[in-house]
Amino acid sequence: MLIEENLLLSYGAQLENFKPSHIIFEESSVPKYYYQIVKGRIKLNHYNEDGKELILAILNKGLSVCELLLFIDETYPVNAIAFEETTVLKLSKSSFVKLLDENQEISRDINKFLSERLYQKYIMLENNTSLRPDIRIKGALNYQKSFSDDESKFSFEVPLTRQQIASITALRVETVIRTIKKLEKEDFLKIINRKIYI
Template sequence: MLIDSELLLQYGAETTTVNAAETIFSEGEKPRFYYQIMNGRIKLNHYDEDGKELIQSVLSAGQSVCELLLFIEEKYPVNAETLSTCEIIKITKDKFFELLAKHPDVSLDINKFLSERLYQKFVMMQNNISLQPEVRIVGMLNYFKSYTKNTEKYSFEVYLTRKQMASITGLRIETVIRTIKKMEKEGIVKLINSKIFY
């Protein structure tokens, strides 16, 4: 967990359960809460002018949701939608800053976390301009695996569908499927019952 849930509750946080395929916040809304996922998965997405979904990220238990926008006066550039039933703890923006002011160690942890996320995002974005599908997919897998802190080969079970992987990398689903099979032959990933391990 990025911030201990007991500490969040001490500052007035509330725990709520959100069903799958529901919206937590929408693009264009003003950030008013700090959200942390206790259980479940959330996708951050955007729809282009043709209605095509572009997935920016997929978040899971222990992670926070767009917390960096609490530090600036900007609206959400993405939607946060649940991929599964989620248990979420949320705290108002003012209580969140009160917590940070009284717990500088937590503030440092958040700064470190944000720095790591930005670094990995920049690397993934650089990979996404490659014309080689394998480079894009490996960049994406490295990004999501970096959350686990586990560097062992095949230790990360990829929870994304082929369609979600295509949306994140800007590739066609067919290209993702073909490239994953090629990566398995090369020993980059392992497939077990259609699940990808990286």
């Protein structure tokens, strides 16, 4: 958990519940709140000029949602959509800034978290420029696992369907299915009940 729930509540955070597919914020809207997931998952996506969905990340319990935009005067470059029944703690931008000013250790934790996310995003983007589907898929799966504390092999259940992996990597679903089978033979991942573990 990035920031303790009780600390957020003490600064005025409110709990909000969302049904699956509820839009929490839209691309081009102005960031006004800090969001932290208490339960459920949120996907960050974008639609290209052809209307095709590109999934940039799926965020789990304990993670914050696009908090980096609270530090700059820019609009959201993505949509945040509840992936399933989801509960978040929502704190106004001004209260979030006050919390950081009054809690230096939290500010350091946020900086570390942002640095880790940015590093992993660079790696994923670098992999996504590869012409090799296995490199693209490994990059996307490693990026998803980077949100987990457990780094041991096959400990992380990838929260993505083959279609969603195709959306992230800009590959065809058939290519993703074929490449995932190849990666399983190479012992990079494991498939249990159609779920992918890395």
